[in-house]
Amino acid sequence: MRVLPVLLKKEFLQIFRNKAILIISLVAPIMQFLVLPLAASFEIKNIDLVVVDQDRSGLSRQLLERITASGYFRLVDYAPSYASAYALVEADAADLVLQVPSGFERNLMREHVQQVFIAVNAINGMKAGVGGAYLGTILRSFNSSVVATYAPDPPHEAIAVTSSGLFNPERNHRIAFIPGILAILVTMIGGMLSALNIVKERETGTIEQINVTPIRKRDFILGKLIPFWIMAMVVFTIGLLLAWFVYGIAPQGSVWLLYAFVAVYLVAVLGFGLLVSTYCASQQQAMFVMFFFVMIFILLGGLFTPVDSMPGWAQVMTRFNPVAHMVEVMRLVMLKGSGFMGILPNFLAIAGMAVVLNTWAVLNYRKTG
Amino acid sequence: MSTTGTTYAIQAEGLTKRFGAFIAVNAISFQVGQGEIFGFLGANGAGKTTAMRMLCGLSRPSAGQARVAGFDVRTQTEDIKRNIGYMSQKFSLYEDLTVTENIDFFAGIYGLPKERIRRQRDELIGKLGLGKEADKLVGGLPLGWKQKLAFSVAVFHGPRIVFLDEPTGGVDPVTRRQFWDLIYEATGQGITVFVTTHYLDEAEYCDRVSIMVDGRIAALDTPAALKEQFSTDSMDAVFYQLARGARRGDA
Incomplete structure (x- = not known):
């Protein structure tokens, strides 16, 4: 047992001597953590809108005011015809065309029915979908205010929906994003280094x-695992403090529970890194293999797209994806304040993975070929 | 030295290593006596390194028996490892650690007591004339010094046998001579030396020499006896006569 301290000393000497790795491991995640949540926004803003107003009435002007006042749209141009508006979309100067047909005001007054036409540049599917939905919402609320003002006998809305964002009342995407970024940071550091x-x-x-x-x-193996486990824990702590002091996200649940989970999670991730290393002959190979898996783990980890909207087979796969468990636990404990029972399934899954991956790695690491 | 003692440092009997259909080492048998310097010669690809790796417990034999320091190479590899030192063809100390740190690390994993490490390390650094370089990274040392250091680290824990795989590749004659002084010093302490080399002048420094051709031992005797047997006055000529018949390797 006197051997382990000797191994640890040597690993730490090497870690602290390799400034590039040390900086990448500690400073880069901090940068990522500070920049990414601010820049990578799920909110869609600055949607370039071109309007074809063939009605030019008071009502159509009111509608346009309502749209531009929302803050999500930038009115790029008024086009005389749909064709010239389409040309702007083609030139990538506009994302969305709103066509208000002539007779808009008149029809709405007389018949209480009118259509407007929206065309969306769907190359960026997310922007198109969200932009279209925003515009739809604005049109609906405009619709009800028009009905309220002009209709002699306003029909009741059968179902009126009001909603409240639980655990993230303002539905701030940053709040949902940051625990996930924490999860990815420790995964990248732990997995790649080991x-x-x-x-x-x-x-x-x-x-x-x-x-x-x-x-x-x-x-x-312990001499290899422990230093990287400590490093990843340090990175996690830095991230947690940043989340707290920069973004004001204090864990709702127990910090100790969070650490307990991350401690086990890291054993699984480091075990996975070790396993990969026992199969690879060069750092290049190991890098590519890790990149491949980490990429899939992250993309299917529920941070960018909700796991629940994945197809069935993908949902089954996420149960074997350590990152998915980590992202979920981070959100549950940090935002919802879940206790141990709330994350027990994830805990068991990760503990299982930790045992399997490390056993596999130790068995596959041979001193004698 | 005598090979007639009752216990040999190394004893191999029909030792064989196959990689698929390729027989890297083909049923070699030999004994190495305690304290002997045993030269293990052969052309590139003759199977020297593979044979040595089996003896060090790094590679499992496909067939045959061998005992190193009295332990079986199949079942007692960890006991063997406690009793041998090894210096591979490729320089394998940590280039990003200093001279001192490398010595401390390798001595540490053999479990030597701290006090002994410190005393022996200072002695060694003095002997090698590395006083000024003790706290410099090993990666920056000239090759000759690296190899002397690697050898000294391989015998630091006082093994019974040290295996050297082409220890003097690529260094100048003066440094090679100094390296052999270190080897003689080690044998003086009773360490058995098993060394592969391509330098036939070095073969003359060995007590006995074996020459491998295509996975087999083609000749084994003292340098003097081999020269007599092949009626020549140089090991070069002995080697050439044996190795030109080789079918594999690039010799």
């Missing part, structure tokens, strides 16, 4: 020198 490290020893030939010593496999 995967690259053992392979590097293989590349430089030092692993052979280690394998010819009476060192025990268990000590060697």
